[in-house]
Amino acid sequence: MASASQIFPLFEEDPFSEAALADSVPVFRRLRELGPVAYLPELGIYAISHYDAVAAGLRLDSTLVSGQGVSFNVNLNGEAAPRFATPITSDGETHRRLKKLEMRPLMPVALAGLRERIEQLATQTVRKLATGQTFEAMAGLASVIPTSIVVELVGLKGVGAQRMLAWSEAIFNANGPATVPRTNEGVPVLMDLASYSATLTREGVEPGSWADRILDAADSGEITAPEAQGLIIDYVVPSLDTTILATGELLFQLASLPGSLDLVREKPAMIPGIIDEAVRLASPIRGFTRFVASDYEVGGGVIPAGSRVVLLFASANRDERHYPEPDRFLPERGPRDHLGWGLGVHSCTGRHLARLEMETLLACLAQEIETIEFDEPARLINNSLQGFRSLPMRLRARKN
């Protein structure tokens, strides 16, 4: 009898080579050509790449579970995993309870009061940059709102606040396969954040911040100490780079499409849809893995219980079966169903905040800027994240 992996086509390319990490688009296109599921023999994992199959897999959270880890790295999954409890690596009732707490400050109603501050910061930043001189837009523009406002909302003081970005990038690397050196360089950084969050006290957090509320919940007995540690980690790791990379893609696409800001000025109601289109194309998180809890029928075969699959958000978002001309930025597409934020019970807790940051910046650019130009960008090399490492740009102010 053929083994289950033989039922599915084999994909022999290395998705963690520098070239593949710098540009996943052609690699995932070749993967999709093989069918909805392919087996990666070097990594011993099934890759799910078509839109329909990724969406179905994300919905089936009792078969494709997160509680055994969502990493490629065997040392971060299952029994080997460090002993803290993050919502992203939990299932069922534990996940529901932790996510409810985690989401409280991230619901649209809780974020409403932030809009004005974000608008002020965006306007001040954009006006300062609108000189026609070249600047580096990832550090100089895309990062500004997350690294000031979001860092403050999380509420870690001193080194905690300073290290957030470096922690995040390294920990997204730690999610790669244990056979890749970049992965193993990230693991001690995860341990550094784990010990920081395990010893965090009131002195280390801003009163009223998200981190402070987690300490309140631990003090009242609503959550355990490892859960508090995990919730802090879940706030720190995904809250900055993801939004920065999606914003970089937005800036790049606006600069590449003639008349893009005129369009936003004429039809401001398109702003939310344009943000969705930018997040679809950016897909800052390529994919996360799941443990297969029971035999999983998909793509004409069965993935056996005990296997690991990767659900590739980035591939699904460029699936030509689902999106016509998937590699084009079409402002009118407004793809509300894209999988860049995930889907189902684990869908992104921070998406309302990320959307608020990006929508406000886009409205501000339309208000202040006539033209955006860019020079040759450089791509990020990271095991889980994708986007621009640097993006030289010029902004010219509108004449009033």
Ligand code: HEM
């Ligand atoms: C454009 C920006 C963002 C993108 C593209 C993004 C993407 C994602 C994706 C794909 C997932 C699903 C993970 C899975 O299914 O395993 C996710 C989950 C999550 N995101 Fe985001 N994210 C963004 C911004 C943020 C922000 C700003 C925060 C925090 C303030 C955040 C916090 C989280 C958390 C805590 C989870 C885990 C949710 C759960 O397991 O239930 N994200 N995000």
